[in-house]
Each structure stands twice: as structure tokens, then as C-alpha cells.
Amino acid sequence: MQLTELTQLAGIMLAGAASMRAAIGMISIAGRKYQFARQEKKYVAQFRNATAEVFRHSDVKPLNSEISWQGKRRFRVSRRVYENVNQDICSFYLEPNDRRSIPPFRAGQFLTFAVPVPGQAEPVVRCYSLSNGPDAQGHYRVTVKKIAAPENAPQGTPPGQSSTYFHNHMQPGALVDVFAPTGSFCLDEASDKPVVLIAGGVGITPLVSMLQRLIATGSTREIWLIYGVRNKSEHAMYEYLQKVARETYNIRMIVVYSQPTNTCRHTVDYHIRGHINEQLLHPILEARDCDIYLCGPAPMMKSLTGAFRNMAVPDENIRIEAFGPASSTPAGSPKKSAETAPEQTFQVEFSRSGKKVNWLPGDGSILELAMANGIKARCGCRQGVCGTCAIALQDGRVKYERQPDKNPPSGKCLPCIARPQSDVILDM
Numbered sequence: 001m002q003l004t005e006l007t008q009l010a011g012i013m014l015a016g017a018a019s020m021r022a023a024i025g026m027i028s029i030a031g032r033k034y035q036f037a038r039q040e041k042k043y044v045a046q047f048r049n050a051t052a053e054v055f056r057h058s059d060v061k062p063l064n065s066e067i068s069w070q071g072k073r074r075f076r077v078s079r080r081v082y083e084n085v086n087q088d089i090c091s092f093y094l095e096p097n098d099r100r101s102i103p104p105f106r107a108g109q110f111l112t113f114a115v116p117v118p119g120q121a122e123p124v125v126r127c128y129s130l131s132n133g134p135d136a137q138g139h140y141r142v143t144v145k146k147i148a149a150p151e152n153a154p155q156g157t158p159p160g161q162s163s164t165y166f167h168n169h170m171q172p173g174a175l176v177d178v179f180a181p182t183g184s185f186c187l188d189e190a191s192d193k194p195v196v197l198i199a200g201g202v203g204i205t206p207l208v209s210m211l212q213r214l215i216a217t218g219s220t221r222e223i224w225l226i227y228g229v230r231n232k233s234e235h236a237m238y239e240y241l242q243k244v245a246r247e248t249y250n251i252r253m254i255v256v257y258s259q260p261t262n263t264c265r266h267t268v269d270y271h272i273r274g275h276i277n278e279q280l281l282h283p284i285l286e287a288r289d290c291d292i293y294l295c296g297p298a299p300m301m302k303s304l305t306g307a308f309r310n311m312a313v314p315d316e317n318i319r320i321e322a323f324g325p326a327s328s329t330p331a332g333s334p335k336k337s338a339e340t341a342p343e344q345t346f347q348v349e350f351s352r353s354g355k356k357v358n359w360l361p362g363d364g365s366i367l368e369l370a371m372a373n374g375i376k377a378r379c380g381c382r383q384g385v386c387g388t389c390a391i392a393l394q395d396g397r398v399k400y401e402r403q404p405d406k407n408p409p410s411g412k413c414l415p416c417i418a419r420p421q422s423d424v425i426l427d428m
């Protein structure tokens with residue numbers, strides 16, 4: 001990072017502190033009325049904390065369990081809007097085809113789609129984060145980046161199936177089957193700590209939902225949005241983000257371009273050239289006990305989870321969402337909860353592939369173990385929602401990391417969220 005950029009970052013931080021101090025000053029003039037409101041707010045916050053505690057320690061889904069739907073439900077595209085200069089990131093507004101009400105969701109959650117890709121025997125299952133705030137009425141919004149074939153892939157490699165379908169076929173009026181909102185990467189609304197939202201590329205989507213929720217609820221929390229993209233052509237939701245950063249006194253936005261072009265305006269479009277890294281985050285995280293939400297590509301997740309460790313950020317302050325198989329297990333990410341003692345090692349036999357491997361608690365789910373050992377597996381959401389990965393459990397016992405949304409048929413299990421509880425044999 002250049003000295004000028006550091007100075008500028010310091011400027012953003014001082015401006016943030018100054019405007020927050022000014023706001024606090026104004027509040028104090030309101031005197032007794034404010035005192036009363038503050039008491040009330042304190043009790044509301046205490047109540048919310050207590051409620052959040054209950055949710056944290058149970059499998060209860062706070063918002064959508066009662067009026068949600070099971071399995072697939074048909075939605076119609078009501079509108080689509082390109083969100084970047086390159087026009088490879090597009091938002092899709094979805095309304096239920098049955099015109100009945102749709103459940104609310106928690107900011108940060110995602111929808112799972114069964115996408116009717118032409119030429120595929122079965123729908124392709126993919127997840128997309130909800131990119132609107134939960135307060136929007138009557139519709140959901142997802143924002144999809146069109147995925148091309150990797151640059152170094154052999155000629156003829158097809159582009160991303162689902163994202164290409166969304167961009168090419170999901171015009172207003174198009175229908176698609178959708179599973180209900182789910183996911184545990186959610187804004188903790190009971191917390192009053194500063195919020196640090198860190199996004200890379202299209203990983204901005206769940207964080208925009210959180211941002212919208214914080215704004216809609218009039219949150220007075222200190223909010224940092226740190227967004228890294230290649231340059232302005234890939235900068236998603238540019239106008240919206242500029243507007244909220246300009247108009248919301250408690251939001252500080254830092255945009256980092258890794259490859260700015262001549263037309264990218266330093267200090268206007270972006271603040272720092274390079275990547276989001278420890279040097280940038282250190283002054284922000286050092287001074288605050290904050291809630292961090294991180295969503296981005298695999299290399300960024302890997303490097304930042306390492307940076308958090310170096311900065312001794314407590315694990316419970318960090319929430320991470322990974323988009324898809326490539327980035328689902330960033331090496332160096334905070335350790336998964338070790339309910340299983342380290343000495344508990346089990347043998348996993350993948351009978352169809354003829355492979356036997358040892359599973360250790362650090363290996364994660366059976367699906368992760370299979371993929372790490374080169375075993376091909378069908379999967380969709382990787383969160384126990386869509387059921388795409390269901391396979392026969394031929395012997396042994398498994399335990400789920402979280403309760404599946406729908407139990408698989410008898411004799412089958414969902415390897416994406418299953419861990420062995422004994423030696424197991426699976427039809428994979």
C-alpha cells in the first residue's frame with residue numbers, strides 16, 4: 001500500500017470518527033427525551049440479545065420456519081437489471097408464480113435453484129445469495145455473475161451452466177424452481193458491535209443484503225464496507241454503494257481495485273490499489289471489537305483468514321460465506337467446531353470408487369473428504385438443503401453438522417453436511 005493511500009485511509013477513518021462524534025453531539029442535545037429512548041433501546045437490545053442466544057443454541061430458525069415452503073416452488077422473473085459495466089453481473093427479481101406471500105429471510109441467506117439447463121437430464125442445482133434486504137415486500141432478488149470457462153481450460157470447455165442459463169434465458173416472465181431461503185451466514189441483529197463487511201467480487205451480494213437491513217432498521221452501529229474488485233468494469237452496484245456511502249453517516253466504504261485502468265478515478269471510484277490485506281484491515285480491526293462478515297473468492301478468503309489469525313481476531317467475531325465448490329473450504333479458515341475428539345479417526349470406504357481413506361475431524365464433511373481424494377460427487381447447495389448429493393449409506397453411522405432441511409430417503413445420507421460417527425461405507 002502506498003503512503004498516499006495510507007494517508008487517505010487514515011482520512012476516511014478520521015472522517016468516520018468525526019461524523020460519528022458529530023452525530024453523538026447532536027444526540028446529546030436532545031436531552032432527557034433521548035435518555036428515556038436510550039433506556040428503552042437498552043431493554044430492547046437486552047431482549048434481542050436473549051432471543052439471539054436462544055437461536056444460537058438451538059436449531060430453531062428464527063424467521064422463516066413457520067411460513068416457509070418445503071421442496072421446490074415456482075418463481076417468475078419480474079425484472080432483471082445489469083449491475084456492472086461489463087454486464088456480466090445481473091440482478092434477477094423473482095416473484096412467486098402462485099402469487100401467495102413469501103416468507104421473510106435473514107440478511108445474508110441464500111436461495112437454492114433447480115435450473116433447467118438445456119441438454120441436462122436433471123435440473124442443475126445452484127445457490128445464489130439474496131441480494132436485497134429482508135424488508136423488501138413480495139419479491140426476492142439474486143445477483144448472478146456469468147461464469148466463463150477458465151482461461152487455461154482446454155478449448156471447448158463449457159462456460160458455467162447455471163449462470164449462463166440465468167443470463168441467457170432468465171428474461172422477464174421466465175419460470176424457475178426455487179427452494180426456500182436458508183443459510184447460517186446471517187447478520188447478527190442482536191449485536192451492537194461495529195460491523196465490518198468484507199467482499200471480493202460477486203461476494204458482495206449477501207453483504208448488500210446486510211447493508212440494506214442495517215439501513216432499513218436505522219442501525220446506529222459503525223459500519224465498514226471494504227470491497228475488492230479488479231476495476232470499475234467489474235464493480236457491482238456502483239451507484240447504489242456510492243449513494244449509501246455518501247448518505248449514511250455511519251457507513252465508511254473502502255474500495256480496493258487490483259487492476260485499475262486509466263478510466264478508473266482514484267479517490268472517486270476506488271481508494272486503494274492492490275488487494276484487501278492485513279495492512280489495510282489492521283487499523284480497523286485493531287481498534288474495534290467488531291462483527292466481521294467475509295465473502296469472496298478462494299484466494300482472498302484464504303489470505304484473510306490467515307490475516308485474522310495473525311491479528312488474533314477471535315473466531316466468534318468472524319463469519320464466512322463461501323461461494324461454491326472452489327472456495328468452500330479455504331485452507332487456513334477458522335477451525336470447524338471440534339465436537340469430535342482429535343483421536344477419533346474413522347475409515348471411510350467409497351465403495352463405487354474402490355477407495356478407503358481415513359477421516360480426521362479437520363477433514364470436514366464426507367463430501368469434502370471425497371473431493372479432496374479425487375472422488376467425483378454430485379452436489380448443489382452443500383448446506384443440506386437441496387438433497388442433490390444424497391447417496392446410500394451402506395454401513396456405519398453419520399452425524400450432521402446441521403439439521404438437514406429435509407431428511408434424505410431411508411438408507412441414504414447427505415455427505416455435504418455429514419461426518420462419520422463410526423467407520424462407514426458409502427456408495428460413492
Ligand SMILES: Cc1cc2nc3c(=O)[nH]c(=O)nc-3n(C[C@H](O)[C@H](O)[C@H](O)COP(=O)(O)OP(=O)(O)OC[C@H]3O[C@@H](n4cnc5c(N)ncnc54)[C@H](O)[C@@H]3O)c2cc1C
Pocket residue numbers: 110124126127128129130142143144145146147148149150153157158159160161162163164202205206321322323324325381382
Ligand atoms: C451459498 C452460496 C451462495 C452463492 N451466491 C452467489 C451469488 O450471489 N452470485 C453468484 O454469482 N454466485 C453465487 N454462488 C455461486 C453459484 O452457486 C455457482 O457456483 C456459480 O454461479 C457457478 O455455477 P455455474 O453452474 O454457472 O458454473 P459451473 O457449471 O459449476 O462451472 C464452474 C466453472 O467450471 C468450468 N468448467 C465446466 N466444465 C469444465 C471442465 N470439464 N473442465 C474445466 N472446467 C470446467 C466452467 O467453465 C466454469 O468456469 C453462490 C454459491 C453458494 C454455495
